[in-house]
Amino acid sequence: MDELQKKIDSLDKDRIPVHVAMIMDGNGRWAKQQGFKRSDGHTEGISTVHRVTKLSSDLGVRYLTLYAFSTENWNRPTDEVATLMYLIGWAIERELPELLANNVRIHLIGDIDRVPEEPRNRLFYARDTTAHCTGLQLNICLSYSSRWEITEAARRIARLAAEGKIDPEAITENVFSDNLATAGIPDPDLLIRTGGEERVSNYLLWQIAYSELYFTPVLWPDFSDEQYVDAILDFQNRERRFGKTSEQVQNNE
């Protein structure tokens, strides 16, 4: 039996994280190390996207949320932005048959109107074509930042209040969550960041309040299936207390 299968078999199948979020960092450094162009790093990164999507689906993860392009990434050199947009649209089109075969539903999160028309249309097509799928939901965060999302939610709720459609006293955490771009999606159980930086970079700030954070120095293109399973094994060894004491958690209070 190979090493990967041994690791998969050692997972507690009843405690697979429902929602895994990922920050895919390190494509540029990977390319540099190999003496390649940065865009080659992003192309290689797409292979990792393919693998983590397949493995998430096989393991029974319900939601996989990927930070594909942040609001701040618009400030990168124009040619890198154009290449990334092209690559994302191309990858989603190429992957569509396999996504459908694996019952994976594409969901887009972010200010998608800013994405150039051609990749945007490919993304919309993939979203619409997979809308009936009931397996893994692959959330692609594009032109996304958490502060953008939170500001949008505040604006929407303020508008409702100004129109007399909601009483300010009735604005609860649930109302706020329902106005985020992730409405209806449970909060991530596990957030994985590759590439060695230990920060959350304006990603899902509201939603990761109680997520387990896992940082690895491995660069995204090198992030293997085994390393993904290692992250889930690490998650399964943690005690999630949600503010309670260890005794309360153990007594199921």
Ligand code: FPP
């Ligand atoms: C960060 O690496 C990575 C990105 C900004 C882009 C990630 C996007 C992909 C892998 C494509 C995703 C495609 C789909 C279909 C979801 P970096 O360039 O910041 O790396 P560095 O820190 O080493 O410079």
